[in-house]
Amino acid sequence: MTDPLDQQRESLGARLREIRFTAGLSGAALARLNQWHPSKVSKIEYGKILPSLDEIAAYCRDCNAPDQLADLTATRRNIDTANLEWQKVLGTGTKRRQSAFIKAEAEARILRGYEPVVVPGLLQTAEYAAGILRKVIDFQQVPNDLDEGVSARIERQRVLYQRNHLFHFIIAEQALYTTVGDDQTMVGQMDRLLAAQGMPRVTLGIVPASAPFEMTTTAFVMFDTKVVFVEAVTAELTITQPREIKIYHRTFDKLAAQSVTGEAARALIRKALKTRSEQPAE
Numbered sequence: 001m002t003d004p005l006d007q008q009r010e011s012l013g014a015r016l017r018e019i020r021f022t023a024g025l026s027g028a029a030l031a032r033l034n035q036w037h038p039s040k041v042s043k044i045e046y047g048k049i050l051p052s053l054d055e056i057a058a059y060c061r062d063c064n065a066p067d068q069l070a071d072l073t074a075t076r077r078n079i080d081t082a083n084l085e086w087q088k089v090l091g092t093g094t095k096r097r098q099s100a101f102i103k104a105e106a107e108a109r110i111l112r113g114y115e116p117v118v119v120p121g122l123l124q125t126a127e128y129a130a131g132i133l134r135k136v137i138d139f140q141q142v143p144n145d146l147d148e149g150v151s152a153r154i155e156r157q158r159v160l161y162q163r164n165h166l167f168h169f170i171i172a173e174q175a176l177y178t179t180v181g182d183d184q185t186m187v188g189q190m191d192r193l194l195a196a197q198g199m200p201r202v203t204l205g206i207v208p209a210s211a212p213f214e215m216t217t218t219a220f221v222m223f224d225t226k227v228v229f230v231e232a233v234t235a236e237l238t239i240t241q242p243r244e245i246k247i248y249h250r251t252f253d254k255l256a257a258q259s260v261t262g263e264a265a266r267a268l269i270r271k272a273l274k275t276r277s278e279q280p281a282e
Contacts, residue, residue: 008079010047015072016059017045023063034058050079074241102152105159108223109166112252115219116172118180119189122157123169123196123204128189129153131181160199167202170255173209176272183276190273194266205259206268214254222248 020030020041027041034055043049051059056076060069105111105122113120119128133149136142159165176193179186197204220230228239228248239245260268 006047008075009050012051012072012075012079013045013047015068015075016051016056019059019063019065019068020045023065025063030059030062033062051076053077071242075243078238078240078244102156102159104223104227104229105156105165106162108226109164110168110224111165111221112168112170113219113221114170114217114252114255115175116217117178117219118175119171119193120169120221121153122160122167123193124153125185125188125192126150126154127185128180128192131185160202163201165201168205168256169203170205170207170252170259172207173268173272176206176269177275186276187273190269190276193269194273197262197266203261204265205256205261206265207255207259208268211258214258215251217251217255220248220251222252225249 020027027045028038030036031038031041036055040049044051044055053073053076056072057069060066060072101121111122113122118132121129121132124132129150130146133146133153137144137146137149160167176190180189193204196202218231220228222228222245225245226240228245230237230239239248259265
């Protein structure tokens, strides 16, 4: 079974092979033009070796496909950075990752994010954030810097008040019911979501539990049209390839179309809040 990096190399190689076939250029001829070893073209195209940026440029030049260069270059760079193992990202604790997001969020004019299970970090209360990060520390078995991680996450939220930014968050209705901490923590978090709806640069959409199926997706955050961060179980994927970013934008648009905002969203939040506020019958 091949791993994701093998699959990405093979996919890149297949795309390079396709533009060579389209140009009617043999592998041997391409190798001669660039003074490569005769076997290099085959190794690149079948994912045995990863082509350099110069080699990708040579493909596009010699196969008369200059329009493919930007996308192929982004694909190549994405392979280098796409899979950052959580143990590396969180190797010194949770604060480092939170601090890294501060820069990315400050530089993005439009931030769009989807969360199927929990509330997005930029909208979390300190108590809710502590509940999330406590589980991350325990599950990933990384250094316990809970207080520092929570402080860094709350510091990130200052970007919500900067005038040159826009935010569109979409959550699944399930996120209103996933218990983080205790009922008191959840009540505070629901109140925070209600307050966030009054923020001038924030749009909060909720996909009702009864919404029809459109596609399968996990949590992701888009920073303008430049990069997408995707959270997987074992790694954080950094998507920079324009072709893939377009797919995430289309996915977000589908989710946005399914979501409710304004009073309809407030009604869902109040419904979830009521389940936390009611005292159990004696």
